[in-house]
Amino acid sequence: MARSVPPDLLPGTLDLLVLRILTREPMHGYGIAQRLKLLSHDVLQVGESSLYPALQRLLLNGYVDAEWGPSENNRRARYYTLTKAGRKYLAAERDEFNVLIAAIQRVLETA
């Protein structure tokens, strides 16, 4: 069953996922949503109302840059690029996320 994000995700996780996806190449919003769906085997499906606020948040914090460019089927789309600050943030957050997940798992298994 498809799930909507974010209610079921830990806070900040969507930002992290978006940043991770952008590490490979600049992408537009729709592309990010598709990639997220694909990589999560359809588990994570983000709607516009969570994806775009997340992107704006990243823009505001300077983790991504946005630029308009032609898309694969000739539409003008806004492409997001990971910035240096974003890369650093991703690395830090990823470590923290791993610790958190491990902690959750420990609790789930031992309690």
Added chain:
Amino acid sequence: MPGFFRRLRARLKYRRFNAELKDELDVHRAMAEDELRVSGGAPDDVQRQAARQIGNVTLARESARGVWLAPWLESVWQDVRHAVQTLAMHRGFTVTAAAMLALGIGITTAMFTVVDALVFRPAPFREPDQLALVLTGNERGVRDSVVPAAIAKAWRESGAFEVVESARPWSGLLEAGDTVVERRMAAVTPGVFDMLGNVRPLHGRLFHEAEGQAGQADRVLISEAIWRTLYGADPALVGASITVDGERLTVVGVLAADFRFPEATTVLWRPADLNQAGESARPYVRFASGIPRDDALRIATDAARAVDARARQVNALALASPVAGLSDDYSTRAVPLLAGGVALVFLVLCANVSSLLLARLTTRRREFSMRAALGASRARLLRQALIESVALGTLSVAGGIGVAWALVSIARAFLPEPILQQTLNPLNIDGRGLLASSAAGLIATMAAGLLPAWLSTRADAGESLRVSGRSGTEPRGARVLTRTLLVTEVALACTLFVGAALLMRSFVNLANADKGLDTVGVTTAWLVLPTIESDPDDETTIRAALARSIEDDLRHLPGVQRLAWSYGIPPEGGFQDDGTWIADEPGAVAASMHLNHYVVSSEFFPVYRIPILKGRSFNTSDGFRDVVVGEHFARALWQDVDPVGRTFRNAAQVQKSTMQPGPQATYRVIGVARELRYPSIDSNSGFDGPEIYHPYTPAGTPMVSLRCEPTCDTAAIRHRLASTHSAVRVQRATITAERYAREIVRPRASAALAVTFAAIAIAAAAGGLLSVLSYAVSRRRREFGIRLALGASPGQIHRTVLRDGLVVAASGLAIGSILAAATARAITSLQYGVTSADPLSWATVLGAIAATAVVASWGPARAAARVDPAVLLREE
């Protein structure tokens, strides 16, 4: 923090930001539809399915936008917009207030810049405190800034100073193409730049150590100033040669225009071996850090005394003088006072802006009360008032920077040379001054802007609504405050005006003071005739022939009417001595005087238009002891008796000049000349002693004075002599009127500044009075209407308002007079021929301010008297 700026940028480009967001979401939807279509759905279905998949687009957009909007930023933004709208709506008020504040900030900054460059800032060299010009002199106050090379050498060897270098300024002719100009130049020892420190050439290089010695002196450094103006900023000039005083010299480098040494106007430096025997120059030193200054000067004094037996008796005392800075008495006293004047002007302007803001208090207070009643918090209201004041202040600061820039440019171009000469600092707008005055201006506006918000939020909103709405009179607090500010303004204006009037009168008195001669059109060249190595009889004949030939040459210059030879010219005079003189008569009383001896040819009197009052001028049969005396001298020795034909002697004399015959020689008076005076604000100018004239015989370094119609060009004189008598050196060429003008330049500058300040202050005070009264009248229309309806005559109403204005003016004048009396006493030393209680000045000031107050109050008073009760009733 960067987040804040991104947020602000999005806020500033709000429309574009919004459009982009919308476009992006549209594209997203289109892409989703594309994909569904590809996977083969019906067009209707596709749209519906896409919509379902994507969810609420508006919601998405709103929440995406919400990320960017911080609530506090939104409300500040709103306040800023409101402030700008308010200011734009009251354009007249905004422009007036901002212009006044801008003027205040600009003037204060410019004055601070000038005062700082002139007085406070040390010369722009490395460790400037350690640098000094060493003067020689004696305990009696004689000072000499030039020392013989032998003394400089002794100092260098004595170890008193770390470095001793020399410089000798002169005026020379520069030829560039067809133009020939006279500029200040300086011969320097090559090490001088290293001693000053921080000197880097713009192009080329500085001098090498050996330059200046024989065979290596044909090169120069030039200033960027002439490099640009005379040589078109040609980079190839370095290495090329230019013509200086008829000589071809190679340019080795260009120095920045900001480098000023030894004088502010020096534009060319030539290396010279000023340490050669027989040379003399100004000695510049850098003190060694290990030796206390007094010790260093004591060592230097001893060294100078050891060199020269003659110096032992007279002038060997070494004294340190700063390399630059205001040194004359007048400027050191005047500049701080004028700076104080600027501060007063600034206060007046700030007070004025505050009173303008407060005059609007009543309307603003109502607006604020309304908003408070509608639920605005006190903090919010105060913040809004603050933002409004800051907006006004920002506008003023921007204007102030413009005004300061303009004024400093003007100062740079028009400040009189004798003042600019005294600093080696370039005049550039001073950041600290700008910051300080801007901050003060901002604080003044903020204080005045916050007050209405403070008052209206403190009082019960309902009451304050009622007070301003119904009774129609001014609120008491506002009234007291605005009137107090106005009284302050008038008082300060009065103070400034009295000072300005006294300075103006001093200047006029000084400019019109009787000098005893006519300087207009007189130019003097100081010549150095070649040394003649033969027996003394020949020498006199050869010199006389040379002098005649020079005379012939100069008389043929265009415009020359008369020509005279002399040693000594007014105002400096010739040689001077302190002597005791006595008439050859039984019972005559000896008189001790500091006497000024001129040695002059007979045409000297007509050249300077000095009338011979009794007896005659010189003729060829007169000897050195046949003299013409000045009135002062004649009166000292003979009182009212006609001295012509009488004789006198030198009773006891400190012999200082070889030109004096023996002490007991008898002089015969052949004529009495009009006394020469040297009007000066410095009580001790040293040029005002009594004078006697001796007949002229040619010798080594005479001065030749020319009277020309309309004026003689000093450059033309130099040029002519250089081409016809190359062996004769023109040491200096001066226009006599300029030498006298030097004395009035500073008083004129002070008077002009003071008058400007006073004018601004009075205009501001008058404007303040006018606007405050107009406001009061517009607030009180209702009251006046009722009084008129109840039978008051328009004349009575008119008088009520007029009285309001005049009470302010009278209180201001009363306080101002006390301040002005103190000011007048403070500037006593700047006055000439006028006392602090000068009735004309005081009458002018009090009359002018009273008249201004009446004029400023008249309009509002008339408006009040013209209120028509019927119209007023209909309005309600």
